[in-house]
Amino acid sequence: MVTKPESKFTRRGVLKTLAAGTGAIAATSALPGLSGFAQAQSSAPIKLGFQVHRTGIGAAYGRWYNRTTEAAVKRINDMGGINGRPVEIVAEDDGTDPKRGAEVLEKFATQHECDIAFGTLFSHVVYGSAPRAGELKLPYFVVSEGHHVASGKLNRYTLQPGITDVKSQVQAMAPFVANNLGKKVTMIFPDFAFGHDHRDFFTAAIEAQGGEVVEAIAIPPTETSFTKYFPRIPRETEVIYHVMVGPAVLTFVKELGEFFGPSSPEIFGFIDSLEAVDIKSPGLEFLEGTYFWEGNPRNAQADQSSHDKAYRAAVGVDDNGASLEDAQDVSTYSHMFGCWETLNVIKRGMETANYQGPADRAKLIEAVEAMSDMPLSDDHPQGAKRFNGKTHQTFGHQYISKVTDGKLVVEHTTSIEDGLYEDEVDYTTQSF
Amino acid sequence: MSNTQRSNLLHLGTITLLAVAFFILPTYHVGNLSRIMVLAVYAIGYNFLFGYTGLLSLGHALFFAAGMYGLGLSMELFDLTTAPALVVGLASALVISAVIGFLALRTSGVSFMIVTLMFAQAGYLTILYFGTYTRGDEGFVIQQADRVLFGVDLSSDTGRYFAALALFSVCFLAVAHLVQSPFGRTLVAIRENEERARMLGYDTVTHKLKAVIISGTISGLAGAAYALLFGYAGATFATVQYSIFPLLWVLLGGAGTTIGPLIGVIFMFYLIDLSSSITSAYMLIAGVVLVLLTLFAPQGLAGELRKRVFKWMP
Amino acid sequence: MDFGPHLLLASLEGAVTAAILALTAMGLSIVFGVMRVVNVAHGEFYMLGAVIAWWVTSLIGGHPAIGFVMALGIAPLVVGLLAAAADKLILQKINYDPDRTIVATIGLLYIIQQTTLMTFGPDARPVQPPFNTRLALPWFEYGEGGFAMFWPWGLSITSYKLFVIVAAVAILTTLWLLITRSKIGLIMRATQLDSETALAFGVPVDRVYMWVFGLGAGLAAVGAVLVVPIQQAHYLMGHDPLLLAFITVIIGGLGSLPGTIIAAILIGMSDGIISVFFSPTLAKIIATLLVAMVLVFRPQGLLGRSA
Structure with a gap:
């Protein structure tokens, strides 16, 4: 990926920098909170490619992964986005098929110009896609519970920080x-x-x-x-x-x-x-x-944590683990929390690495690799986690x-x- | 210009166009084209049997998978390097297509379709059954470092694209040549009227068996190349779905035309890719397009072109 | 479990599979026989039957039997009408050309499947059986104390599964009478034998084709309504029945209805019985290869006339 450094000597460049600078100062000093995205150098959204099983055998999971992801991104944006930039989800259906999965990753990297890809559940799609992620140097955060990541069969660009294997x-x-x-x-x-x-x-x-x-x-x-x-x-x-x-x-x-x-x-x-x-x-x-x-108790327990309560409400799941709109529509509660937690890990990683664009992808991976204990919190409502940076796998x-x-x-x-x-x-x- | 000259021009022009595409198309489409060319090889293999010999198989995924696993497993389990692994892939497809051809050719018509389907299904289950070695549905990754052939890094954009182009060109030209040869013309005669071909003294059974073997081996080559270029082998590629794909590609592109398989794959690939960015119900659009095509372009895209405009087309 | 009871259980399960298979394959066989076309969307008509059954039963409250009976009436009718419409709008227009019919019905398959996914959703949804009692089965053995009866652990079937077998037999018998004894059957058979002559004798061949196509789809839907209390309605459920039904029709011999029945019993039962002797996946492989070999050595199918 090539990033074009903006020349300081063009008129437009100077004007743009000036405008952005004044805007940022004005926003941060005069209107704190009203525009949380303003202190960023660029307010272009951070694009997360979401590989989702909309069709095929994984569709029942895919629907809930989608709902959880949307809720998590909404929360992140409400809290000011990542590094002051809003987060945008670019979702593509992989048909729960490894061949299409790899194609979708290419689409994220070369057409949508996403910063990272994430969200895959079915192991065969992970296996089919991961080689392309490595070649495209696209950080690929999977939510699959497969042992593939920790087994060493994949590559440095593939991580599983949000769900145990x-x-x-x-x-x-x-x-x-x-x-x-x-x-x-x-x-x-x-x-x-x-x-x-x-x-x-x-x-x-x-x-x-x-x-x-x-x-x-x-x-x-x-x-x-x-x-x-x-x-x-x-x-x-x-x-x-x-x-x-x-x-x-x-x-x-x-x-x-x-x-x-x-x-x-x-x-x-x-x-x-x-x-x-x-x-x-x-x-x-x-x-x-x-x-x-x-993986995560479907029914709200007697000793339910405030974190689970907040997470449940945000995704729209009732105390029985079903959709708030339709009690027949039971969630995939034991898996989908992984999307929520993975997105929060990505956010923290990008913040630690001061992620600005695709050139910082390696820095992002290093930042996530440096993570270890993650306490039970609104970011991690399923429970505390311990991430192993060497094997790219979380434990919980x-x-x-x-x-x-x-x-x-x-x-x-x-x-x-x-x-x-x-x-x-x-x-x-x-x-x- | 004679028809042969025109055909040659069409074939070489297609290859030149594909080579030029690498330099002018955006990265995303270059990536897509390298996939398309490998899949087109699969379709060319299928077309040889279906379009020219008139045998409708629903079991070609078995041949594709034979190539894929022949290459993949010999690299994964026996640490072979790329070139010998490719030979193993080719050989497994050849042997399996010979055996299946021998058995299935006792039948004809729909029975042939079902027998090939069932052998392919048994093959798919066998891959799952030996999950200890094949990792079943999950499959396995062929590591980037191993994907080098004659010093060319097949995991790089350029290496992959031109490897796919080379493979495509060889199969494309070879089959185009073959169908014009006496052997190919005999196959077409069998397709049109097997009884008559037999009366004329042709050994139709041997001819058909040869056609199955050639078709299966080309399909296996595509499977091996797919694993090699994209670094993954998995049982999904052995499912019925992957037997139906080449049939669709060939029927859409134009059965019994040399250029049809490529056109069919391009059409299907971009149909899904473009419609999936408009709606998640892209298979619905694909379905509607398929129905419309059968209603308004029954010979497939290249077939209609041949019928209406370029009567000389091979 | 001991060998004897195990075999009995597997045979019973095989009989249930065979009963459903006979119904779905019969639908395909009639279409195949009369119209000589491959309907790849057959499995999707089956799936639609199950989905409509779920829809009907969940709309109608009360005792599950009421909803079930309603579904048994409504689902095949709706599916049959849909199929007849598809025949008129698409297949008739392409003149039942074999290759084009395959592509058109693959297109239809995607359309039905995707529409179901968008409306019904990706979940597997259960339908309550009208009755479902677990019946423990006894086993007899000649031991030291003479002939003894005992109740082996796990040897059982449900009343509903027995009902499925009986229902399938009843429906197929009715169908048999319809084809052999009624005027509708006569017209169907005439069209099958020689559609041009039939046309000359004033048989409205186009309309016969349309209703035969509808009848075939309707039969698939009946099979699905019967099966849905055992399995669940799911938008991808049409795939395997399609393949199995196809295999059954070809093994039975193209156009031979008794052949289809025999093949359904053969395939259903062998699926159950072979599973007694081998580990599950190996049993599937062997069963598949065996059936393929039947065709290799008898290409015209069991009761088909040799070409």
């Missing part, structure tokens, strides 16, 4: 499962890389707790009926560990309940299996008393909720330490 989540669950639910676990997961991560990381983690995975059932992703696979669950199973994604999740959970009838083992699921689905849907009554991992608290009277009630909150693991990469050694 699956390895950390799964590892933090194992002690609770082993100590409270049972030691013999049957896992049911999609035959996707995402499911394999669950299988591999959880198997290791439960073995460390003295438990074992007695059966791992990988379901083909095109499947729409599941009962025929359940007989593979061994009789000795003490806990079912399920995680599913995609539109068939409700069928899956319902059929699981119908299969067991009254004599079911303990059931522990990742809320992914029911993200954007009302837990009171017909056929899900059997979930009462079962446990879920939640996880929630385990029990379904009680049709609501998800938090039983246990894991510590940040529960989810830590050894670094697998040091991106800071890579050149820009």
